[in-house]
Amino acid sequence: MRYLCLAADYDGTLATHGKVEQEVIDALYRFKASTRQLILVTGRVLDELKVVFPEYELFDRIVAENGALLYNPATKEERLLGERPPASFINELHHQVKPLSVGKVILATWEPHHITVLEAIKKEGLELQVIFNKGAVMILPAGINKAKGLKETLKELNMSLHNVVAVGDAENDGAMLQAAECAVAVSNALPAVQHLADWVTGQPHGKGVIELIDRILKYDLQHLDCRLTRHYLCLGQRITDEDFSVCPYGPNILLSGTTKSGKSTMAAYILEKLLEKNYQFCLIDPEGDYLELHGGAVRIGDTAHAPSVEEVLSLLANPLQSVIVCILAIPLDDRPRYFNNLLTALSQMRKETGHPHWIIADEAHHMLPAPAAPSYYAIPDDFKNFIFISISTEGMNEAVLNKITLLISMGDDAAKSMEEFSRLRNMPLITTAVTPLQKGQAWVWDIAANNEPVLIKTGTPVHLLQRHKKKYARGDMDYNSFYFRGPENKMNLKAYNLMVFTEIAAGIDEETWRYHLKRKDYSNWLRHSVHDEELASMIDEIENNEQLAQRSRQTITDLINERYTA
Incomplete structure (x- = not known):
């Protein structure tokens, strides 16, 4: 419900x-x-x-x-959210306003006495507000x-x-x-x-x-x-730049894509949108990728501690608190059983309280592997509002695939993944409509509406996931690397991560450094390849400011070190 x-x-x-x-x-x-x-x-x-x-x-x-x-009728308990106005103010109104009703906090009268009330509030210098109700005038504390x-x-x-x-x-x-x-x-x-x-x-x-x-x-x-x-969740933009959004209640989403397809970035974007709108989620994280998700989510579990179902439910009791359940400490073979127990408890909690609003499983094939018997999983018939993230549709259990209503497919194998899904579900798919994807794009197939797949530009999360921060800091960014070339392409120094970037930046000549600075290559790289809009904006300001340009090399490397490599 x-x-x-x-x-x-x-x-x-x-x-x-x-x-x-x-x-x-x-x-x-x-x-x-x-x-x-x-x-x-x-x-x-x-x-x-x-x-x-x-x-x-x-x-x-x-x-x-x-x-x-x-007021709680069962226990007769009362709780006040404000204080009654001072007696001097009430006495003054009694002399000027009739009728005047006095509650434990509220004062009430009728129009046109609101003018007298406002003058009295101003005279006394009180932080009170006047609220109208079909001719009634109510005086209450601000807020x-x-x-x-x-x-x-x-x-x-x-x-x-x-x-x-x-x-x-x-x-x-x-x-x-x-x-x-x-x-x-x-x-x-x-x-x-x-x-x-x-x-x-x-x-x-x-x-x-x-x-x-x-x-x-x-x-x-x-x-x-x-x-x-107004409650819909934005997944990105259509090619026409209109927002592509889905109803926040009802979708069962499978987000599939191979490594480097962008599905983790897409997942982070969706989570940020859920947090913005105060939809509570419970995310099961098998690899510790969601260590630095900001704004209303608490993480439980680590490499040494496997969170109990009771611990998870205790945190979720507060509907404004989303929970990331890290199951690194649970052996791979035990994860399906753990997930099944947690899912049973979460489904019961939903029936009683309506939340968590979303259940999300990253690397879902770890917990719902295809070889397991579909009957093993305690998935209710009315199970809704989940996002399962996996490298492919083939690796997912039939019990889940049969409930998917929205397929988001990313990466070079997007078309193949959608074809696999259509075969597994025995649903027609116009394959000619699914063209190869560019970076930052996804195909969204609304299964429930039986629509043709829609091409969208995926949103970029404000904050980065831990895995991506590590990759950008110390990993191999491959074709997203930065190249110090200098004027006339005299050099070809490859910075394949941020640490190497700061090392090369410290040693290159002034002419090469300023060449890239004036072209805004540093901020553009951080914005489009590292996907760090906040840092890119800070460095863009340095690139635009002549006074800062004198010490720009040290300032930029300090900012990167502080954020990624310290």
Whole structure:
């Protein structure tokens, strides 16, 4: 299931004229019976809500006071996300504004008193905000809104916003709708709120919520996937320079390519995009290649320590924490069994919490080898959202190949790999459509849609993988090597890695060094062959600056040594 949680506004959404009809309550119980979570997100004060809505306890959590107060009906625990304004401010408003409602954090009145409220805030010099709700005026600490309250509640439930549908009707619901994976407005919602929504129900108020619940239970809102393009994952660009993106829920991807095909760079790019969008992943790394993946991923395991399944699950409990599981310490013959056990646990975790959103296996043929019996692997029928990376389609087990919906093929053998896959799956492939690839290109074949393969230019990750850093620092870069030739090609000194580059740079004559500096050969090499845009930009600035040019040799070699060879 994609959507495990419904976050619903109260007034104007669940409730009609302040009351929730019995048929709406019945629908909420049906939703809970599906093992999903219910969160009520309201601008009302909690005590007032309990009076007008006696069935409040059917919700797993309540976010009251427009995000300022979190309440657990099961334990009766309350948590405040802000402080009530000072008594002097409240007393001043009492004299000028009627009615004035005072909660544990929130103050509320009605228009046109917002002008008086703003003047009082300015006079007192307070960091308060004013939020509107169909004529209501709410005063809250800065940064407190329904989105903030929802996020904090989801932390308590170990759930992700990517598994949430939010439904509302008024201005104060906007932040919550924009934060959730899927935004829904009931048909009586304000036009601006309807404009924010991915879908507007056909019915108003509670009947619209019933309509939404029925569609979640029946379809998991699959019909809305095409509207959620803001969440799509970019894999690169079409030849026409348009982004090529895929839905973040549903694809089963096989990324294949031989050594030096660029598949590791492609994998790093995809991981960066997942991290940018806060999709949690669990990556199984058999060779320690992902030691320096930045931004929200923690690594567990090394050459001496094989991470237990329990350790992995403990880290994944936080949906904002992605995990790289290094299995170098696990013998090759034991890896299929380890992967099978981990996959079983991850599948169960997904059913209960909706995450990890992606399961990724590098060198997947180590863990899912073709000779093993397909029945050995505990792959659920509804298993989705995985990326398996391998040198070829032939090396992969039938249990996985039968579930692939998107094939990304790279390198000189891309056409052959796609032909192998079409034969193994007994699917037609127009081989004339698959031409040889240039560097930085890939063929993407949407199996599920039965489309012809699409040629894309692959994206470049901001950060490099550990394996590539080692190769660039000390390995053999082959045809990507740098050549110190100088004016009129007087020299032909090959720097086949960055260490050799710094050694040669220290000894060549000034004329040769400046020749390449003025041509910007150093920054271009680092940008296009080493794929380090950040370092290339720093060196490009040195090449452009005459004052820096005097000491450019030392500065550039220092930068390279600091980043790669120290």
